[in-house]
Amino acid sequence: MCEFCVRHGDGRKWYLEAKNYAEDLLSDVRRRRFIADFLGQADHLGRQSKQLERLDSAPAFVRRAVGAFITRRMKVEHFGQVVPLEDIEEIFRFVNSIVRVPCICRHINLGREVGYCYGVSLGGGSFADILGEQDSSYLGAPDTSAFEKLGREEALAAFAEHEKEGLCHTVWTFMTPFIGGVCNCDRSDCLAMKATVIHDVKAMFRAEYVAAVDRDACKGCRACMRVCQFGALAYSAADKKAFVDHRACYGCGICRSACGHNAIALTPRSESPVANLW
Ligand code: SF4
Numbered sequence: 001m002c003e004f005c006v007r008h009g010d011g012r013k014w015y016l017e018a019k020n021y022a023e024d025l026l027s028d029v030r031r032r033r034f035i036a037d038f039l040g041q042a043d044h045l046g047r048q049s050k051q052l053e054r055l056d057s058a059p060a061f062v063r064r065a066v067g068a069f070i071t072r073r074m075k076v077e078h079f080g081q082v083v084p085l086e087d088i089e090e091i092f093r094f095v096n097s098i099v100r101v102p103c104i105c106r107h108i109n110l111g112r113e114v115g116y117c118y119g120v121s122l123g124g125g126s127f128a129d130i131l132g133e134q135d136s137s138y139l140g141a142p143d144t145s146a147f148e149k150l151g152r153e154e155a156l157a158a159f160a161e162h163e164k165e166g167l168c169h170t171v172w173t174f175m176t177p178f179i180g181g182v183c184n185c186d187r188s189d190c191l192a193m194k195a196t197v198i199h200d201v202k203a204m205f206r207a208e209y210v211a212a213v214d215r216d217a218c219k220g221c222r223a224c225m226r227v228c229q230f231g232a233l234a235y236s237a238a239d240k241k242a243f244v245d246h247r248a249c250y251g252c253g254i255c256r257s258a259c260g261h262n263a264i265a266l267t268p269r270s271e272s273p274v275a276n277l278w
């Protein structure tokens with residue numbers, strides 16, 4: 001299990017613990033201020049992303065030191081974990097409020113508003129309420145009319161569509177351990193996934209799972225390889241089968257959805273040879 005499961009989940013999956021979505025955490029005034037500032041600071045996040053790109057050309061010891069500093073800070077403020085669809089379903093069973101909002105990362109990278117992010121809470125309050133009471137704005141604009149309150153089934157259907165698009169589901173803290181957001185990421189547009197996978201600055205944990213290919217069921221069509229965001233699937237020409245590099249696998253389960261032959265399953269990371277790789 002990841003360190004958040006130990007510290008915030010009593011040894012269970014921390015993101016399935018209702019206490020980490022609870023109203024008493026959300027009612028903390030400092031946390032509400034942090035959320036309001038975070039949601040309004042697209043320009044600042046865009047600048048930080050550019051700085052990370054420049055870090056790639058720095059000497060290795062500088063990259064390591066700066067990367068470790070950023071990761072330490074993010075674990076306190078805003079850190080994520082990859083979560084497969086079945087665990088998203090569990091989360092949606094106990095939260096009381098699901099609000100779809102335009103994704104900050106796509107706003108920064110593409111200049112477009114795309115509803116790939118979802119604010120969640122147990123208390124029924126939404127991001128719009130927090131922005132209103134803090135006299136703040138979303139993405140630097142006062143307009144929150146694009147916020148959509150969704151029912152559980154609607155949200156689940158939306159996530160199934162995101163899964164078909166090849167997007168990887170993630171949970172996000174707003175001052176850890178409070179989980180306030182569930183997102184749908186890819187490494188071309190998600191700043192945190194880019195930081196983690198491309199710039200080697202960890203902003204999210206891998207899932208509590210890894211993928212496994214059933215060699216008897218695999219037909220070697222390679223559909224799974226096309227959707228993996230992490231380059232974790234390869235192909236044996238001699239065998240005509242796909243195989244998973246567990247050191248690269250984030251356990252998102254997107255390959256499983258793409259396989260038309262039911263040849264991929266998710267298995268617990270704790271039982272794999274990469275049990276300690278997060
Ligand atoms: S999509 Fe399924 S059948 Fe096709 S190569 Fe991947 S595991 Fe094998």
Ligand code: SF4
Nearest residue numbers: 228249250252253255
């Ligand atoms: S191999 Fe499958 S489960 Fe692992 S990272 Fe790639 S798409 Fe996700």
